[in-house]
Amino acid sequence: MLFYEAQRSGTLPSDQRVPWRSDSGLSDGADNNIDLAGGYYDGAGYIKYNFPMAFSTTLLSWGVIRYKRTYEALGQLDYVLDTIKWTTDYFIKCHPEPDVFYGQVSDNAADSQYFGRPEDMNYQRRSYKIDFSNSGTDLAAEAAATNAPRRSYKLSIQPAAQAYGGSGKYNDELAWAALWLYKLTRTRSYFNDAKLIVDRRRN
Known part of the structure; x- marks a missing residue:
């Protein structure tokens, strides 16, 4: 669970176990006048892709359902539940109104030009959404099992298509x-x- 804690974005809790990390990405969503602080950074960069975030969180949930006693025996149950909640709290922010879901913050063009700590980011971080004009059935289903127009999110969020092309279905x-x-x-x-x-x- 420490890996996930190290990848956290937003205002970190006082019980954060990764000593070199502190608050970051607090202005995420400002380009659309929405608070998108939170969630997890993807990989070695500082982009937040909700599709892999949703899938990995679903697998963690499945693991808790299947192996709850093991998590308890190892003293990890509270940590995995906090990890799951970090995503779900963020996804609530990403769904500010019906038929709108923000699926990505920042992109490769901006992120690849920055070499530093997430706490020191000062570049513009665009936020990308799916809605009736920019549909994304796969992302909506993965994140919240909601109805959306039947198209792939990679057609709407082009920067994500470069990193997570998916099957197009x-x-x-x-x-x-x-x-x-x-x-x-x-x-x-x-x-x-x-x-x-x-x-x-x-x-």
Whole structure:
């Protein structure tokens, strides 16, 4: 869990265990008059890509469901739950109104020109969103299992396309989201939706 703590963006809590890190990215979202401080930086840079953030957080959640006793025995349960909550709190900020979800902060063009600590960033960090004009079904499904126009987010957020091109299809994310919703709610229609999506892909 220390890796995730080292990748945190935003106002860090007092119990932060990575001593060389402090608050960063506090003005993220300012270009769109929204507070997008928080979330996790991706890889060795300071871009925040919500697609891999969502997927890795979902896998952590799955791990807690499957191996909760192991996390407890190792004294890591609170840490993994905090790691998951760091993402979900950030995603709430990224969804400021219906049919709008901010999926990325900064881009390769800006990020590749900066060599320094995230705490010292002073370059413009653009924020990119999906909405009815800039759709992204795969990102919306991965992050929140919500409905969105049926296109891939890489067509709307071009800088992300360079780093995370993906398949250009979204059915796997829709099935994944439907199965998670079924697990959460036990509403059979979500399971049926997932099965229908998988069956269509087989044909």
